[in-house]
Amino acid sequence: MAKKRVTLADVARLAGLSSTAASMILTGRPDTRLSAEAHAKVHAAAASLGYRPNAAARALRTDKSRSIAFVSDYVATTRFASGLIRGALAAADDAGHVMLMLETGGEPAREVQAVQAALDRQVDGIIFAAMRSREVFVPDLAIPAPVVMLNGTSARFATSVLPDEYAGGQLAVKLLVEAGLKDGIVLLGHNAEEERGLFRSEQIARRLAGIRNAMASHGLNFAAELSRWNWEPAHGYDLVSKLLRSERPRGLLCLNDRLAFGAYQAIGEAGLSIPGDIGLVSFDNDELASYLRPGLTTIGLPHEEMGREAVRLLLGENRPASETLLPMPLLVRGSLPSA
Amino acid sequence: MAKKRVTLADVARLAGLSSTAASMILTGRPDTRLSAEAHAKVHAAAASLGYRPNAAARALRTDKSRSIAFVSDYVATTRFASGLIRGALAAADDAGHVMLMLETGGEPAREVQAVQAALDRQVDGIIFAAMRSREVFVPDLAIPAPVVMLNGTSARFATSVLPDEYAGGQLAVKLLVEAGLKDGIVLLGHNAEEERGLFRSEQIARRLAGIRNAMASHGLNFAAELSRWNWEPAHGYDLVSKLLRSERPRGLLCLNDRLAFGAYQAIGEAGLSIPGDIGLVSFDNDELASYLRPGLTTIGLPHEEMGREAVRLLLGENRPASETLLPMPLLVRGSLPSA
């Protein structure tokens, strides 16, 4: 027969005190002045019985569940995005909170369900995370709890945590320039003429704005801008294969690592070498980037830090009614000439 | 001022009934015989007030929280392992449960904390998942809730969900043989002589057992067995580069896709073609596999199904005191000759 769970009353009884006293001592309330002896007895009793407070009872009473919800469109679809979860988990743990995970597939109906399920559990806050960052959130419910947006934005909730894409974009250009590649730089992933004002996401728009700003401030222009709506390796391969038939670019600025991967394949087949003939910079720090030969120099996303920061903001006192931009880490590998 | 949350008493009052009646009607208890009119009134009242039961109160009373814990060593370290989470999430949702996510880093101390945090919240069950499957779990606590092991095993808890690695191993050999590659097959990732009885994990041991069984039953032997403890692309590259200096294998049986990726690089540099000169089969269905040119034929892990099954077992009535083996899916792409 399973032993009944030990309750606060059991602890108090063993300590020879009231459960009020036990409660105050165990929750560490500062303003109360119980004797040191009482403290010792209660702690000893709790320890010897292996007392663990019942979270449901506590939540019912205090209206605080010490849990938060992480609602996302997709769960760690790409390997690197799982950093968002890991960071959030770590920060939640630091704050003594537990994290409910909810996946919505980006569907409004499931989003409503997820939010309700979370609210039913009295969560102390909700993080809305966008793994595929194009999605927008429309949980059109009253949400009587703090909310922060992670890797995405929302009209309803201003507090959000994002990578500093603009600075990242500028950095990519700086890298190319410092590597001595000024002329013959080709942009892979977007074409300003074909896609006027159309971006895969607000974040990519910022990345491109940073890129264009840096190009302009160096007085440079792209030799070509190649684009395909999807950023898969096969598209990078196609685009670059075709390009190499007529041109000989010096540098490739790839909007993500998968495109860069395809570019590697095309460059290899053309008998050209990296970084000798063509240098590359890219974005994402996808797992791929380190597997390539030579390693791909890329500007990553600070996913883990973003996750942490989102939870800190959520649980903290003061939530800024605006965006928190986190710097994008640079991973220098071998795809750019050193000169 | 935020409106107070609507409670069952509010619903009962509006419906002109007792809260008992409202409770029975809303929880849909079958054995009670309240009038159809009462049902209608209660449902109408609940809907008009937007009533949502308070999970904490319910948990306190019933000792059931409608939540489960997913405790894992690492959260979706590899992209493909996030399928475990997604599957579990989906099945939990189907059962009206919510899922707490806990990460332990494989450290015993954090494992204890995670389990306690989960137990404190009155979870209805715990899944212990192994992302990096070598780890073993030792949460040496009384766990008064159902447990199932996912993608790993434990001496304490027999119920576990695993991929059918033995069958997967056999399948890999069958594929090679059917492609006409019988002689000159090289095993990449393990060397029986150097690593007698030493495996990266119990699961890899089974995979290899399946492979050896199939080889034997076809009367075949490996032309060589190459190994390096880590299964990273760079190791596959090194091993195969060196091999190609002296031998000309016909087929490569790679123990994971990352090794295969490195093999591709070495084969490409040697001016050989896939699958014309060398055919490959591998394991994992890593994201990489579909990016390669030609695509890598690989035997994947049924992660999503495993996650679902684990939750079904956890929440189901009858938990088998043994392993549930799920078939490993075959992804046919272009790395094997069709003959």
Next chain:
DNA sequence: CTGTTAGCGCTTTCAT
């Protein structure tokens, strides 16, 4: 067929 009553385990006034 329906309502009253009594807690689940905890925190929190309010008295001592």
Next chain:
DNA sequence: ATGAAAGCGCTAACAG
């Protein structure tokens, strides 16, 4: 400096 008592929102006995 400590304890008695009330009650968070819900459900389960037990009466009517």
